Amino acid sequence: MVDHKLFEPFDLGPIRLSNRFVMAPLTRSRATSEGDVGDLQVEYYRQRAGAGLIVSEATNITVEGRGYAFTPGIYTDEHVAGWKRVTDAVHAEGGKIFLQLWHVGRISHPDLQEGGQLPVAPSAVKPEGQAFTEDGFKPHVTPRALEASELPRLIADYVRATRNARAAGFDGVEVHSANGYLLDQFLRDGANKRDDEYGGSIENRMRFPLQVVDAVVDAWDAEHVGIRISPVTAANDLADTDPQPLFERYVEALSQRRLAYLHVIEGQTGGPRDNIAFDYDALRARFDGVYMGNNGYDADLAGERLEAGKLDLVCIGRPFIANPDLVTRLKVGAPLNEGDKDTFYAGGAEGYVDYPALTPEDLARYAEAA
Ligand code: 8OZ
Numbered sequence: 001m002v003d004h005k006l007f008e009p010f011d012l013g014p015i016r017l018s019n020r021f022v023m024a025p026l027t028r029s030r031a032t033s034e035g036d037v038g039d040l041q042v043e044y045y046r047q048r049a050g051a052g053l054i055v056s057e058a059t060n061i062t063v064e065g066r067g068y069a070f071t072p073g074i075y076t077d078e079h080v081a082g083w084k085r086v087t088d089a090v091h092a093e094g095g096k097i098f099l100q101l102w103h104v105g106r107i108s109h110p111d112l113q114e115g116g117q118l119p120v121a122p123s124a125v126k127p128e129g130q131a132f133t134e135d136g137f138k139p140h141v142t143p144r145a146l147e148a149s150e151l152p153r154l155i156a157d158y159v160r161a162t163r164n165a166r167a168a169g170f171d172g173v174e175v176h177s178a179n180g181y182l183l184d185q186f187l188r189d190g191a192n193k194r195d196d197e198y199g200g201s202i203e204n205r206m207r208f209p210l211q212v213v214d215a216v217v218d219a220w221d222a223e224h225v226g227i228r229i230s231p232v233t234a235a236n237d238l239a240d241t242d243p244q245p246l247f248e249r250y251v252e253a254l255s256q257r258r259l260a261y262l263h264v265i266e267g268q269t270g271g272p273r274d275n276i277a278f279d280y281d282a283l284r285a286r287f288d289g290v291y292m293g294n295n296g297y298d299a300d301l302a303g304e305r306l307e308a309g310k311l312d313l314v315c316i317g318r319p320f321i322a323n324p325d326l327v328t329r330l331k332v333g334a335p336l337n338e339g340d341k342d343t344f345y346a347g348g349a350e351g352y353v354d355y356p357a358l359t360p361e362d363l364a365r366y367a368e369a370a
Pocket residue numbers: 027058068178179235269
């Protein structure tokens with residue numbers, strides 16, 4: 001049975017959500033070459049404002065942090081103006097929206113960098129795989145290892161992006177510390193081979209991500225800052241030799257910061273939940289705050305885990321692509337539209353803003369049957 005508490009309002013600190021369903025950050029690659037958003041994104045996010053909370057698609061905090069063509073930015077005045085139209089549209093529908101702050105680190109390509117420079121990373125370790133450039137997929141390169149003396153510059157980029165997100169009307173920001181991007185590259189030892197105070201021990205590997213979190217909190221406040229982690233996902237060729245103690249320590253440190261929420265991808269991002277053993281309840285126990293569970297959830301699993309005290313918010317990704325009114329559909333038990341994978345990242349309106357919501361007649365029919 002669906003847990004009805006999922007459909008009731010939830011107070012995320014000072015932010016009242018209309019329900020406990022969160023639309024996951026979903027890269028859709030429809031921004032301009034400059035990272036601007038416009039009419040298409042306004043319509044897309046407006047259609048999905050029935051989620052209790054939307055987390056925006058991952059958004060570049062700077063050119064250096066960009067790893068995929070046609071992803072949006074939050075580092076220019078034009079970016080702020082474009083996003084302001086999106087947040088206004090979501091708010092007009094009674095929704096709430098956080099912006100996800102993104103720096104990809106080594107998951108980039110010189111074609112996406114200013115002056116064709118190398119991508120930056122904690123260490124010069126090349127990931128397997130390919131980058132998505134404006135000319136298609138190109139193999140990743142060996143990144144340039146960041147000097148410790150450069151890190152304040154990156155922190156300043158996070159701070160500027162946070163201020164910009166606030167100016168653009170977002171309800172908060174989510175620090176992207178998952179899926180093999182920059183902060184995750186510092187955390188997990190598959191990409192962090194440093195021998196300074198930013199590498200080696202767990203304490204050292206957490207140092208830069210926590211400095212970023214502290215700076216972002218300083219730039220706004222803890223109630224408006226969430227964070228996303230993915231302890232075992234293999235996305236972007238990243239792994240850690242011993243993730244359980246690493247992420248338990250990280251979550252303890254995050255808990256001390258009193259963040260708005262902890263967003264955890266349980267298992268492989270977009271894949272199986274349980275093919276790698278990991279104790280997520282141990283993370284939940286270490287975080288004194290709102291726990292957002294993600295990956296492969298439907299309303300039944302979310303209801304069960306909410307009932308068992310294992311999550312507060314449930315974050316759903318792909319079903320929101322094809323079902324703008326997903327929460328309504330789950331509530332009335334209506335069938336879900338199937339998403340078309342060919343248009344997930346294809347650009348343009350098709351497969352983006354043309355998935356149908358239920359009509360009032362459909363709704364009446366399902367409500368009657370329920
Ligand atoms: C899919 C395609 C491109 C980027 C992530 C931001 O995994 C992403 C992403 C996902 O967090």
